[in-house]
Amino acid sequence: MAALAVGSCRRAQCANPIPPALAAERLCLGHFLDEAFLRADHTLDRCREGCAINASELEWLLADALAIVNNLDDEMAGPSLDLRDRMLELLLILANLHEYVAHHSVRLEYLA
Numbered sequence: 282m283a284a285l286a287v288g289s290c291r292r293a294q295c296a297n298p299i300p301p302a303l304a305a306e307r308l309c310l311g312h313f314l315d316e317a318f319l320r321a322d323h324t325l326d327r328c329r330e331g332c333a334i335n336a337s338e339l340e341w342l343l344a345d346a347l348a349i350v351n352n353l354d355d356e357m358a359g360p361s362l363d364l365r366d367r368m369l370e371l372l373l374i375l376a377n378l379h380e381y382v383a384h385h386s387v388r389l390e391y392l393a
């Protein structure tokens with residue numbers, strides 16, 4: 282596991298290794314999950330309130346974050362139970378978001 286790490290997390294005072302699936306995000310798994318939860322919750326709230334959704338944010342959540350979590354599952358030799366639970370929870374939120382977007386008309390905003 283340590284041999285696979287690609288540097289350490291960009292969050293201040295976090296020395297956790299970055300798994301290869303998170304190289305582009307430069308976050309350790311715990312901090313990636315924190316960030317993904319916040320962004321997914323926020324986006325889902327905006328959907329439910331009928332607000333316009335940032336297209337690239339939605340794309341990040343439904344493509345990148347989903348792929349990352351799926352890769353992590355293959356790649357990590359037994360993440361702790363706690364992290365595994367949070368990964369599953371995140372997948373559930375992303376699935377809800379996907380479902381919501383598929384069945385409601387969501388306004389997208391394209392920001393530079």
Ligand SMILES: [Zn+2]
Nearest residue numbers: 290295309312
């Ligand atoms: Zn970290």
